[in-house]
Every structure is written in C-alpha cells, then in structure tokens.
Amino acid sequence: MTRLDELTTNLKRARQSIAQACTAAGRSPAEVTLVAITKTFPLDDVRALAGLGVTDVGENREQELKAKAPEAADLDVTWHFVGQLQSKKARSVVKYADVVHSVDRASLVTALSRAATDLGRPVRCLIQVSLAEYGPGPVAGTGRGGVEPHDVPALAEAVAEAEGLVLGGVMAVAPLGGDAGKAFDGLASVAARLRSEHPGADWISAGMSGDLEAAITRGATHVRLGRALLGTRPVLG
Numbered sequence: 449m450t451r452l453d454e455l456t457t458n459l460k461r462a463r464q465s466i467a468q469a470c471t472a473a474g475r476s477p478a479e480v481t482l483v484a485i486t487k488t489f490p491l492d493d494v495r496a497l498a499g500l501g502v503t504d505v506g507e508n509r510e511q512e513l514k515a516k517a518p519e520a521a522d523l524d525v526t527w528h529f530v531g532q533l534q535s536k537k538a539r540s541v542v543k544y545a546d547v548v549h550s551v552d553r554a555s556l557v558t559a560l561s562r563a564a565t566d567l568g569r570p571v572r573c574l575i576q577v578s579l580a581e582y583g584p585g586p587v588a589g590t591g592r593g594g595v596e597p598h599d600v601p602a603l604a605e606a607v608a609e610a611e612g613l614v615l616g617g618v619m620a621v622a623p624l625g626g627d628a629g630k631a632f633d634g635l636a637s638v639a640a641r642l643r644s645e646h647p648g649a650d651w652i653s654a655g656m657s658g659d660l661e662a663a664i665t666r667g668a669t670h671v672r673l674g675r676a677l678l679g680t681r682p683v684l685g
C-alpha cells in the first residue's frame with residue numbers, strides 16, 4: 449500500500465466517524481471542520497491530504513509551521529496553530545497561520561495583535577480553556593494548557609478589543625485519564641457563555657483522534673486529527 453492509499457483510507461474512515469457522530473447528535477457534518485494535524489509528518493503528506501480535499505491543516509510548533517507553510521503556499525489550505533506559543537514567536541506564527549487555537553494569556557494577545565497589525569494579516573484567535581478540573585488528579589500542574597474557565601471572559605474581551613485579532617471561540621484538550629464527555633460538557637457551557645457576550649465567537653475546537661465523537665456530541669465545530677489520519681507519530685525526545 450502506498451502512502452497515498454493509506455492517507456486515502458484514513459481520511460475516508462475519519463470522515464465516516466465524523467458523519468456518524470453528527471448523525472447521532474442530530475447535527476450536519478457540514479458544521480464540523482476537520483483540521484489535519486500534520487506535526488512530525490512531511491510536507492508531502494500535507495500535499496497529499498490537500499489533494500484529497502482537506503482544507504485545514506494544523507501544526508503545534510512554530511519551527512515546523514514556518515518550515516512547511518511557505519513551501520505549501522500554492523495549496524489552498526487554511527493553516528492553524530494549535531501549540532503552546534511563546535510571545536517572541538508570535539510574529540512568525542502570524543506570518544503563516546490564519547488561526548491560533550492556543551491563546552492563553554494577555555501578554556500573548558498583545559504580541560499577536562502587534563504582529564497582526566504590523567504584517568497586515570488579521571488572525572482568528574481561539575481562547576484555550578483548561579479542562580484540568582475534569583481530570584483525575586489535582587488541578588494544578590496536571591493541565592494540558594489553557595486558562596481556567598472563569599478567566600475566559602476577561603481574556604476574550606482582550607482579544608475582541610485588540611487590533612488585528614478576531615475572536616473566534618474556544619479550544620480545549622481533554623484531560624488525560626479523565627472523562628472526555630464531562631470535560632467537553634464543561635467546555636460547551638464556557639462556549640455558550642462566550643457566545644452570549646460575543647455572538648460571532650462560535651467556534652469550538654475540540655476532539656482529537658481518541659475523542660472526536662464525545663466532542664462532536666457536545667458541539668465541536670473543529671476536530672483536530674493527527675494519528676487517525678497520518679498514523680503513529682515518531683516519539684520526540
């Protein structure tokens with residue numbers, strides 16, 4: 449089996465899982481965007497997926513984003529940045545990404561806004577919400593990034609007021625070893641509260657290869673799939 453065959457099969461399967469979860473939840477598959485997380489995989493895979501109709505691609509490291517995105521400038525894909533972001537890397541990410549899913553502090557909002565304004569590239573920002581409270585351990589230190597739910601409104605307000613940034617909604621990663629369904633229920637209520645104050649901020653980026661059904665049931669608009677599409681990643685040191 450060639451790599452293209454493999455990606456074709458995986459993509460078909462992933463689209464079927466999304467469609468099934470949508471049907472079960474009484475939603476239309478058109479409401480859910482598949483974002484292919486291509487971290488650690490080569491540019492050829494991005495090209496192949498784009499050729500198969502994937503429109504959204506994501507990376508979690510600035511270095512990889514800046515290596516791949518310019519080489520893929522001929523492709524009609526939207527680039528997403530989903531990893532933790534140092535403020536000093538904000539400019540480079542804004543150069544190449546259309547959406548940043550991992551906005552988690554006011555200083556990053558300032559850095560992103562300055563970069564977006566300087567470069568004349570508006571950036572859609574999602575507030576990353578910590579769901580550590582739904583995990584098995586003590587909340588402190590077990591999180592997988594993001595702000596605590598009660599800090600979302602203030603950070604969202606900062607994004608909404610920042611020049612060059614568009615407040616898009618929320619993003620989260622389910623806690624390891626926790627109940628993804630409960631965690632995504634919590635995220636759904638954070639998202640509903642955000643929408644009541646900012647009606648346009650209606651994206652919910654939730655669900656990865658292991659928990660996409662749980663996320664779609666609870667309103668995810670963007671699922672971020674790595675392994676389900678591309679296969680097992682090499683372990684990084």
Ligand SMILES: *Cc1c(COP(=O)(O)O)cnc(C)c1O
Pocket residue numbers: 485487508530531621656657658672673674675676
């Ligand atoms: C790697 C990654 C994903 C994809 O995870 P899989 O389990 O491979 O589907 C999604 N979101 C973020 C933030 C990631 O870093």
